[in-house]
Amino acid sequence: MYAVPDGIDELIVSFLRGDNRAGDRLVAAGPVSLRRLIDALAGRVDPGWNASGAEGERCDREEFEHLDRLQGLLARAFPEALFDAVAHDRTLEPAVMRMLKCVEDPRAVPILERGLLPGSGVRWSALCGLAVHGTAEHTEAVVDCLDDASEPTRSEAFDVLGRLGDVRAIDPLLRRLSTDDGHTARRAAEALDRIERRIGGPLAPPVWLELGPRELTTGGAPFGGPWRVMEGLVERGRTVRDGELLAVLENDYVSTELTAPGPGTVTDVRIAVGDEVSDEVVAVVLRARRRIG
Template sequence: MDIEGAGIDHLIVQYVCGEDRAYDGLVAAGPVSLSRLLDTRAGRAAQSWNDALAEVRERLDALGREAFERLSTLQALLAKAFPDALFDAVADDPALEPVVMWTLQGLSDPRVLPILERGLRSPGSTRRQALHGMVKHGSAAHTDTIVACLGDEDDRWTAFEVLGHLGDERAIGPLLAWLAEDDRTAMMAEQALARIEERIGGPVTRPVWLDLELKEFTASSPLQPSRVTEVPAPGQTVVNGDVLVTLESELFETRLCADRSGTVAEVRVAVGDEISDAVVAVVLRARRRIG
């Protein structure tokens, strides 16, 4: 039996069960901890892993989704602690690329980009994770590849977000074509357009708008007392995605964003019986961009 490996498996399971101190033991064990975790997540778990899981099955079942999230968090932490081990493992075994794709988003390393680029050519969740990574690591050189992802319904909204972050003028034409689609898709395309146009200093051509009904947005703080630290003024123009209201309490910050473009028609802050204490209402004369 691989005693060293079994010990690492036990520490990984401890961390997943909520014992943060197990991370110190994994770091002390060195890069082999990351290698062991990657093998496990790639479906190559040793018997000692299954034994360690069996010992805490009830705890894992109780944690549910949190257990999976802690496993992903542990991989990200170990990748930052031992980046060379991560990239060496992927170089030796390209089948690990889908396993590490999500983790790559948090790394600042030139070796990340080629893996993300290959991920964009893969179907399903691997491409979606690679798209998320492009928010941080992508550039205008990737615009055409990201635009091509708009054709996949599962990837479309993420691709809109990435194009907005990249800010490349060449994406404007393709994005304009999506303004004629369903309401939610059009709003995502509009938001990406607004970010690009803000970066390049304004629209390339005069936008075409369709006036909509008045829409009210409300925000309240989960704790009182709270204070309003940001709110628009009547007459102010906002675009889809802009922060309308920020409420701060001792422990929480609540931010309310517009899901429409438009002009602020009215702002109410705890007025009479219309809205309760610590609530802000912004009435927007909404509009939808159609060209």
């Protein structure tokens, strides 16, 4: 067991509360800061602060961001301590999974690969790491994540497939373009577009499903409303692309983006910057179509 100098836990709490100077002091304290953070995230110690942000768990946005920054800061400062910890105890791998996107080291890859296995509980974090470290060899494992029960995991898998740019992902992505779930179809189309750009041309002439007028609402966003419109980027008559940002909304907890579910022409705009809108208010109406092949 390592010795924990006095004040380490207090510095971690200070950083999570927004004191950036505490980060410099944690780095100056040495690798023990990283090890204490890892053990807290693994639930092995209770240093008196809330190590939230576990896989699939929602937490305060600022707290999540500060924790993510702290993990990256200490992982970059002490990569050897990170890999030594998991080399001696593989059960610590879930606790360090989110740190691996921050280190440029091939030792991260097999840990991330194990994190992709069904039932690992950290698939989303592993996918975030493979967005940095992944290669075409990971395509099949990432495709398997498209059927994960967690929506954030599925969404991240679409993004990683687009980044990897492997043509073997085309058929699984095309199958998901025909789904009735507009969000899934949009993410699949975005991934296909990225693959097309990587290979330097269209995969095939697209096939479009005409959808007619579509009403976009803020329904289903995390934490509920009311929302305030922070930025509006559309006007009547404008042609938009699939996935294009239409407006930015914010409430007391989090920001979210309203994006086009497919290419189309804006036929009506019913929100303006500064408006307060509920979860169910109609925000924009598009005459749209969706790519299905």
